[in-house]
Amino acid sequence: GLTLTASNTITEGGSIVYTATLTNPAQTPVTVTLSNGAVINIAAGATTGTVAVDTPANDVYNNGSTVSTTITGATGGNFESLVPSTAPAVTTITDSVDATTVTLTATPTVNENGIITYTATLTGADGKPVTAQNGPVTVTLDSGKTITIAAGASSGVLDVAVGNDVYQGPTTVTESIKDASGGNLEAIAPNTAPASTIVSDVDDTTTVTLTATPTVNENGTITYTATLTGADGKPVTAQNGPVTVTLDSGKTITIAAGASSGVLDVAVGNDVYQGPTTVTESITSASGGNLEAIAPNTAPASTIVSDVDDTTTVTLTATPTVNENGTITYTATLTGADGKPVTAQNGPVTVTLESGKTITIAAGASSGALDVAVGNDVYQGPTTVTESIKDASGGNLEAIAPNTAPVSTIVSDVDDTTTVTLTATPTVNENGTITYTATLTGA
Missing domain, CATH: 2.60.40.2030 (CalX-beta domain)
Structure with a gap:
């Protein structure tokens, strides 16, 4: 056999x-x-x-x-x-286990808003392409994305859209292979060397907008806020340094690196005039924050400042001494709580004196005057003329408080001659009576 x-x-x-x-x-x-x-x-x-x-x-x-x-x-x-x-x-x-290497490559450079194409390629120990067999190879990237190499193919691609940021300078996007499996391959060894793409700038505008506290009282504080936003309306943060926002008033707001907004507190004064006032501010320029372009929203931010009533004092002064037949000048003066002059606004202030006379303080002025002629008598010794304020109103002032302290003027004598004249009954009979009359007369 x-x-x-x-x-x-x-x-x-x-x-x-x-x-x-x-x-x-x-x-x-x-x-x-x-x-x-x-x-x-x-x-x-x-x-x-x-x-x-x-x-x-x-x-x-x-x-x-x-x-x-x-x-x-x-x-x-x-x-x-x-x-x-x-x-x-x-x-x-x-089988003898032979490793197939999978290598990742990427588009070397793209512009913002472009596409990066990632390619995963299978090669053998001899460097020649290896095809997937009996099913695809799934390549998982560090980012979690996957590339599929179809059965019969030695490579597969993945297109990834590149975003567009608002910051200056190119950025580098890096990706690498985490693992791979399938394709009926005995062993797949990922080449973990990263594939890098330089993303070149396409200038994008960041808008900076100003807002303000809508209403405050006099002596309050207005908070101005400058905010950075992108074209999509979402907040943008300053990067690698602050953004400096310059206002029309010359004041500045700083938006710190890592922040999308900054604030400035401005103390509001207190005036003596009636009615609310409106304080308006706007942006003139902004720079910094490593941003490609900053466009100021120049729309003004307005704050209504509500009244807190403040009293203006009106005080009367007078010429201290005059001669008979002279002129006394009465002056009414407006002052604030700080003692500084206050001007009438949007119309005059009318000051009424106890004598009934009036002094007018014109709009734009802080005082007004009234001249009063002094008479002349024939009597010896000086006299004193006294006047005071009864009330005052007008000038768009929130409140006027008359200083009612009287003001006095000494009127000095100017000697005047008085003539004494004698007259007598022009005719009488014997045994009659003569009447003599002495009469005083002025000049």
């Missing part, structure tokens, strides 16, 4: 050794033909012969297999009858 045996197990890329064995030694050479086309020669006088058959070359795929071979024919040996066994010789071919 004739039987066939083979190597039980080999690694892919190795050789299977087939052995043909005779029950009795051959008297002449025997030729054994196998089902795989190989031929085994058994020499005369021998009972066995061998042949080595190479298996397919080593590859990167999961493809362990079993090879079954039989004898298809045998001749020679001078045997009366040579019957080959039909039992197959079976060999198990096991």
Whole structure:
């Protein structure tokens, strides 16, 4: 009889050794033909012969297999009858694990709002492309995104939209491979070297807008807030340094690095005039914060300042001394709580004196005067003329408090001659009466 045996197990890329064995030694050479086309020669006088058959070359795929071979024919040996066994010789071919490298590349440069194309490529140890087999390879990036390499392909791509920021200078976007699997590959080794893309600037405008406390009382505080926003209306933060916002008044607001707004508190004064006032402020310019372009929103921010009533005092003064026949000048003066002059606004202030006379303080003025002529008498010694304020109103003032202290003027004598004249009854009879009359008259 004739039987066939083979190597039980080999690694892919190795050789299977087939052995043909005779029950009795051959008297002449025997030729054994196998089902795989190989031929085994058994020499005369021998009972066995061998042949080595190479298996397919080593590859990167999961493809362990079993090879079954039989004898298809045998001749020679001078045997009366040579019957080959039909039992197959079976060999198990096991995989040798070969790593396939997956490498990531990226578009080297793009503009803001552009597209970065990431490409994952499979290569073998020889650097040649390797294709996915029996299914795709899934490549997971550090960002969590995935690239699919389809079955039959050696690479796959992923397009990623690049955002657009408002900051100066190019930025670098970096991505790398975290892991990869699939494609019937024995082992995939990620090349974790990062792929970088430089994203060039496309100038974007950041708007800075001013708001203010809508209403405050006199002596209160207005808080001005400057806020940075992008084209989408969302807050933008200053970067690598502050933004300086300059107001029409010359004041400045600082928006610190890392912040999207800054504030400025401005104390409100207190005036003596009636009615609320409106304080308006706006932005003239802004710079800094590493922003590509800052556009000031120049719309004014207004604050209504409500009245807190303040009293204005009106005080009367007079010429201290005059001669008879002279003129006394009365002056009414407006002052605030700080003693400083206050001007009438939007109309005059009318000051009424106890004598009924009036002094007018014109709009825009803080005082008014009244001249009063002094008479002349014939009597000895100076006289004193006294006047005071009764009330006052007008000038758009919140409240006017008359200083009612009297003011006095000494009127000095100017000597005047009085004539005394004698008259008598012009005619009388004897034994009658003469009447003499002495009469005083002025000049």
